[in-house]
Amino acid sequence: MSTRRPPCPRCGRTHHAGYARAVGLFGPSEGIRYRAHYPDAPERRTRAEAVQDMCDRYATKEDQ
Ligand SMILES: [Zn+2]
Secondary structure, eight states: OOOOOOOOOSSSSSSOOGGGGEEEEEEEEEEEOOSSSSSSOOOESSSHHHHHHHHHHHHHHHHH
Protein backbone atom coordinates (compact mmCIF):
# COMPACT_ATOMS: atom_id res chain seq x y z
CA MET A 1 0.00 0.00 0.00
CA SER A 2 1.41 3.30 -1.04
CA THR A 3 2.09 5.93 1.56
CA ARG A 4 2.21 8.68 -1.00
CA ARG A 5 -0.30 11.41 -0.77
CA PRO A 6 -1.43 13.63 -3.60
CA PRO A 7 0.19 17.05 -3.81
CA CYS A 8 -1.39 19.85 -1.85
CA PRO A 9 -3.79 21.79 -4.09
CA ARG A 10 -2.61 25.03 -2.55
CA CYS A 11 1.17 24.87 -2.91
CA GLY A 12 1.36 22.08 -5.48
CA ARG A 13 3.72 20.01 -3.36
CA THR A 14 3.34 17.01 -1.13
CA HIS A 15 3.74 18.06 2.46
CA HIS A 16 6.30 16.19 4.50
CA ALA A 17 7.86 16.38 7.93
CA GLY A 18 10.86 18.28 6.59
CA TYR A 19 8.68 21.33 6.13
CA ALA A 20 8.92 22.05 9.83
CA ARG A 21 11.49 21.62 12.53
CA ALA A 22 11.30 21.67 16.27
CA VAL A 23 13.01 24.45 18.16
CA GLY A 24 13.63 24.91 21.85
CA LEU A 25 14.49 21.28 22.41
CA PHE A 26 17.16 22.20 24.92
CA GLY A 27 15.34 25.11 26.49
CA PRO A 28 12.82 25.26 29.29
CA SER A 29 10.61 22.18 29.47
CA GLU A 30 7.53 24.27 29.03
CA GLY A 31 7.79 24.46 25.35
CA ILE A 32 8.89 22.90 22.18
CA ARG A 33 7.96 25.10 19.28
CA TYR A 34 7.98 24.43 15.59
CA ARG A 35 9.12 26.59 12.76
CA ALA A 36 8.74 26.21 9.04
CA HIS A 37 12.02 25.53 7.31
CA TYR A 38 12.74 28.99 6.00
CA PRO A 39 14.42 32.07 7.48
CA ASP A 40 12.33 34.19 9.79
CA ALA A 41 9.56 31.64 10.00
CA PRO A 42 7.29 32.28 12.98
CA GLU A 43 7.30 29.88 15.89
CA ARG A 44 4.22 27.70 16.19
CA ARG A 45 2.84 25.50 18.91
CA THR A 46 2.25 22.57 16.61
CA ARG A 47 4.12 21.02 13.75
CA ALA A 48 1.00 21.18 11.64
CA GLU A 49 0.92 24.96 11.90
CA ALA A 50 4.54 25.23 10.91
CA VAL A 51 3.95 22.94 7.95
CA GLN A 52 1.11 25.22 6.94
CA ASP A 53 3.50 28.16 7.05
CA MET A 54 5.74 26.35 4.62
CA CYS A 55 2.75 25.67 2.43
CA ASP A 56 1.82 29.35 2.53
CA ARG A 57 5.34 30.33 1.60
CA TYR A 58 5.43 28.08 -1.44
CA ALA A 59 1.96 29.15 -2.48
CA THR A 60 2.85 32.81 -2.14
CA LYS A 61 6.10 32.42 -3.98
CA GLU A 62 4.35 30.96 -6.97
CA ASP A 63 1.98 33.87 -7.04
CA GLN A 64 4.75 36.40 -7.30
ZN1 LIG B 1 0.58 22.93 0.69
